[in-house]
Amino acid sequence: MSNTSPPPPDSNNPATQKLSFSTKLAYGAGDLGPAITANVLVFFLMFFFTNVAGLAAGTASNILLIGKVWDAVNDPIVGVLSDRTSHPWGRRYPWMVYGAIPFGIFFFLQWIVPSTNPTVLFWYYVIIAILFNTAYTAVNLPYTALTPELTQDYNERTSLNSFRFAFSIGGSILSLILAQIIFAVFKGNPIEQYLVLGAICAVISVLPLYWCFLGTRKHVIAQLPENPVEDSSTSLPLKEQLRIAFNNRPFLYVIGIYLCSWLGVQLTASILPYFVIDWMKLPSATFTQTAIAVQGTALAMLFVWS
Structure with a gap:
């Protein structure tokens, strides 16, 4: 009688590979x-x-606008370049490793x-x-593209994104706790307060990127034959990709929802310090406490949503 049992899963196949806890932790970091x-x-x-550098509100808004317009322009450019990168580490890691230090410096x-x-x-x-x-x-963009190169298993991808989401929420709350501590230690000198906040956050932000690289590279590099670099001769031109995307009505709905939701988040966060300090006339230290309360509420509602 013939043996009809299915073959054992290939442990080297990204579609069936189970990722270790340490790999998921490093990815989330x-x-x-x-x-x-x-x-x-x-x-x-x-x-x-406005309140430390002394710029007019309109001037400050224009700086933020220019930065975000450029961000919208460079996203697809970096995405295409990352897809076409050929390196012994793969397509994503060179961007993360070489970009981490400039990322921290320019933030500071x-x-x-x-x-x-x-x-x-x-x-x-x-x-x-x-x-x-x-x-x-x-x-950040090459980092987010690591998921399918780590695994193509649906459950493992879901687990990876859970780790990522946990670190994202944790990082957001950690940043406000750091601000609360720094502002309390360096009282009366706003320039020094923000300089120290920028320096500490820059260091804390850079190091986990190298943890991610070191903790996941073995798995991704081993999968490189399964993830060949995109052949630019057969890929769609960027203009054609954009045309297809913006002719996709469900995609446009998602973009619209995402745009409006983040508009609400950004506006609330940006005007909150003015509301707390200038309108409610509360001490400046109260602002970070209020921000922590706002984000804590958002975190709690995530469990209600799930």
Whole structure:
């Protein structure tokens, strides 16, 4: 009688491979730095520009606008370049490894007040915003593309994203706790407060990216034959990819929902310090406590949603 039992799963096949806890932990850590920096920027940067650097609100808004417009431009560019990268480490890791240090440096440089001249400050912060958003994209976008290169198993991908989400939420709350501690230690000197906050967050944000690389590289590099570099001669041109995407009505609905939801998040976070300090006339230390309460509420509601 013939043996009809299915063959054992190939442990080297990314479609069936189970990932270790340490691999998932290292992968999740890769989102800690982007979460910390993004959260600090959304809560504090606008307030820093107007109340510490002394810029007019309109000027500060224009700096943020230019930085985000450039961010929208460089995202697809970095995505295409990452897909076409040929390196012994694969397509994603060179961007993360070489981009991590500039990512930390440009984040820190946003918290320096190099001049009292509004024109000098405007151009300084615009240039730094462009450089930081480029570095952020260079490390974060390839990082998010690691998931299918680690595994193609649905359950394992879900587990990976759970670890990533945990580090993302943890990083956001950690950034506010750090701000609360730093502002309490360095009382009465706002420039020093934000400089120290920027320096500490920069270091904490860079190191987990290397943890992610070191903790997941063995698995990804072993899978490289299963993940060949995209052949640019057969891939669709970027213009054609964009045309297809923007002719996809469900995709446009998702983009619209995402845009509106993040608009609400960004507006709330940006105006919160003004509301707490200037309108409610509460001590500045109260703002970070309020921000922690806001994000804690958001975290609690995630469990209700799930």
